[in-house]
Amino acid sequence: xxxxxxxxxALVLCLSxxxxxxxxxxxxxxxxxxxTYNGNQFKETFVLKNDGTYTSLMxxxxxxxxxxxxxxEISGRxxxxxxNGDERQSTSYKYKWGKLVNNDHEFxxx
Numbered sequence: 001x002x003x004x005x006x007x008x009x010a011l012v013l014c015l016s017x018x019x020x021x022x023x024x025x026x027x028x029x030x031x032x033x034x035x036t037y038n039g040n041q042f043k044e045t046f047v048l049k050n051d052g053t054y055t056s057l058m059x060x061x062x063x064x065x066x067x068x069x070x071x072x073e074i075s076g077r078x079x080x081x082x083x084n085g086d087e088r089q090s091t092s093y094k095y096k097w098g099k100l101v102n103n104d105h106e107f108x109x110x
Contacts, residue, residue: 027079027100031047031110071085093107
C-alpha cells in the first residue's frame with residue numbers, strides 16, 4: 001500500500017511540474033482578442049514567431065490604430081513582450097487554458 005501511495009504522489013508531483021511551464025510550440029502563432037474601452041472597440045492581433053520576435057497590429061473602431069514589434073520571452077506560464085526589443089519595457093500575458101490573458105483581455109490562437 002505504501003508503494004502505491006508513493007507512486008501516486010510522485011505522479012501527481014510530475015503532473016504539477018508539467019503544468020507549471022508552457023512550451024514555445026504552444027505559443028508560436030497568431031493570437032487575437034478584442035475588447036471595449038470608454039465606448040471604443042479595440043481589436044489586437046499579434047504573431048509570436050519561432051525566432052523570439054513578435055509583431056502586433058491594433059485597430060480602434062475598425063480603423064488602424066498602432067503597430068508594434070519586438071522580442072518576447074517565456075518564463076513558466078508567462079509570456080513577456082518587449083517592444084523594440086527593450087527588456088526594460090514589457091507587457092505580460094499568462095497562458096491559461098489555451099488562452100493568453102492580460103488585464104482580463106483574452107487572446108485566442110487562430
